[in-house]
Amino acid sequence: MENDTDMRPVSRLEESYDVVVVGAGHAGCEAALCCARLGFETIIFTVSVDSIAMMPCNPNIGGSSKGHLVREIDALGGQMGINIDKTFIQSKMLNRSKGPAVHSLRAQADKADYSARMRRTLQDTKHLTIRQAEVSEIITEEMVQNSCERKQKITGVKTVSGAVYHSRAVILCTGTYLGARCLTGEMITHTGPNGLMAANHLTASLTAHGIEMLRFKTGTPARVDRNSLDFGEMVEQKGDERVVPFSFTTNPQDVQIDQVSCWLTYTNEETHEIIRKNLDRSPIYAGVIEGTGPRYCPSIEDKVVKFADKDRHQIFIEPEGRNTNEMYVGGMSSSLPEDVQHEMYRTLPGLRHVKIVRNAYAIEYDCINPNQLLPTLEFKKIRGLFSGGQFNGSSGYEEAACQGLIAGINAAMSLSGREPLILDRSEAYTGVLIDDLVTKENREPYRMMTSRAEYRLLLRQDNADLRLTKKGYEIGLISKERYEWVCKKEKLIKEEISRVSRVRVGASKEVQTLLESYGSIPLNTGTGLTELIRRPELDYGKLAPIDPERPELPDEVAEQVNINIKYEGYLLRQKKQVESFKRLEKKRIPVDFDYDQVQSLRMEARQKLKIYQPSSIGQASRISGVSPADISVLLIAMESMKVIERQNNSL
Secondary structure (H helix, E strand, O other): OOOHHHHOOOOOOEEEEEEEEEOOOHHHHHHHHHHHHOOOOEEEEEOOHHHOOOOOOOOEEEOOOHHHHHHHHHHHOOOHHHHHHHHEEEEEEEOOOOOHHHOEEEEEEOHHHHHHHHHHHHHOOOOEEEEEOOEEEEEEEEEEEEOOEEEEEEEEEEEOOOOEEEEEEEEEOOOOOEOOEEEEOOEEEOEOHHHOEOEOOHHHHHHHOOOOEEEEEEEEOOEEEHHHOOHHHOEEEOOOOOOOOOOOOOOHHHHOOOOOOEEEEEOOHHHHHHHHHOHHHOOOOOOOOOOEOOOOOOOHHHHHHHOOOOOOOEEEEEEOOOOOOEEEEEOOOOOOOHHHHHHHHOOOOOOOOOOEEEOOEEEEEEEEOHHHEOOOOEEOOEEOEEEOHHHHOEOOHHHHHHHHHHHHHHHHHHHHOOOOOOOOOOOOHHHHHHHHHHHOOOOOOEOOOHHHOOOOOOOOHHHHHHHHHHHHHHHOOOOHHHHHHHHHHHHHHHHHHHHHHHOEEOOOHHHHHHHHHOOOOOOOOOEEHHHHHOOOOOOOOOOHHHOOOOOOOOHHHHHHHHHHHHOHHHHHHHHHHHHHHHHHHHOEOOOOOOHHHOOOOOHHHHHHHHHHOOOEHHHHHOOOOOOHHHHHHHHHHHHHHHHHHHHHHHO
16 A cells, blocks of 8 residues: 655745846846846756855956946946945056046956855845845746737746746846866866856757857966966066045045955966967867857967967956965966976976966856847846846956946836836946847857947046936946936036036146146247137146136046037037937837848848847847948838838828
8 A cells, every 4th residue: 555645745945026136147147136126036046155246256346347347237236336336455547548448457366255245245135135046047927919920928036946936027146156167188178167056957948948158268367376476577466556446436535445466477488388289188278168169258269379479468466455475477368287286387487486376277068049039138038037147158257247246227127117227338337238239140258348339538437426427327237316416526527527617727827837837838828728628738627727617626627628618529529420320220220120021131131130130220229230221221111111101191
């Protein structure tokens, strides 16, 4: 006779949330915080709670163009800028010798402190639950879109334990964990970064739901023992004397701290010869690695092979924190075997007796082809499923965080029945990044660069609050007090620019002496203060002694006054370019537009337009394979359709 207990139904844990976030890296943290702060019950899954906001690669936040992204995250109400201001150990404003369009903040983080403080922020946030578990499936149901198309809708996720979490929205931020494997020469381990558990089950579920997956690769250098280094053979790299915070909410006085030093050394011909001799043992060149790596962050093997004419490469030795002796060997990521790494690193000045704490490795992982996403970062074919970060085929902590924030915002807007937030290329670097991901063919991990932004003089890191704080306030992530200060700041800037334009400066002895002190040509007659500010060697601040009526203004206001006056002509020219861009963006393409009915469209253009489903003519014009001639044909076809529609409506 069978035991009654054998007939019991299998029970499983079931819970319900508004939003499920899969992954607790930089994208997942921003997405989860955003949704929870907007009042939605949110659960964030991680393979290890110790990996929340972990920095598995470089120990810094910001850098060229990336600093812009962090400032934009902050202006919209995100957390990354606030967190790095509390945990940095060195800070620099890069590209100071160039114009303000390319100035970018970069800060060395105390990696452990950064992760711990972000984890604490998540733990202290209402409506947010942290769960250590591996998500293995997304759960959907069919919904009727129209008579000829069926579309799926997300209803939750399942974990490897069988637990089900029902939700109205899911945000995938899996980073480099999905199907991950790490490679160090012949040694291959099926783990995520830093030896953490990989997420090995979700890919099959995504593929079964018709999501196209890609295989990408990235890498990281070795970590070495500080006590084994000879800093006398390296060049010391200090932080800025006056630190500029990332967050617009941080009091500048609070970040004037004692900073640690970084160090500069170089590879040499001996280093390169060791690498060349062992290329057959590198997984990259032995054909073992399947994924595509980042072009703009190559391994040391790639540098030696592709830049064979260079006899040395810069290597930065950077501390990983105040309470560890581990140092990061920046610029020398590798997948060479352990014994080769040991020999290779010891050829560098200052590293002759180096002891490696953690080997360099390459990591392969699954991600998606981002052309499956709308500009909101929602999947086109699965309503309620959003994604952000390296899962979208990008690279970098900052690129991940800004996508996570936008995915979180749009998931929340969707649940609220509100309009989504779509930043265009003229509004933010974040808009450039997302537009590039969803409209261009993504064959390698995407990295943000200032050169990708056509309107970079308008999209400076210093004015991110003026560009985006209003949007953050309307969404509900920015306080009224903060928004009102930005409005006041904007008013003060306009008033001071107007006042300065009316100030005349004579050729007095005081004026001539001041000009001479800065190597500026003396005046023969009176001139406007504005004209003097525009001289390359002068600026708004330097001319304060000859401007007695100048009001006391905050530094951030004075900075904007100076930039707006000094670069007025360039700014006006770029604003006109934006107006032309906006005209194309405003020409919306109907969601159900049938490209097959446009006979004059070339086959390639028709195929690409059907894949990417652009929302506007502007977006269509940026799709690779769609020519200006195709855009003209499309415009004519759309106008003809409007004429026919008007005629039908008049009958």
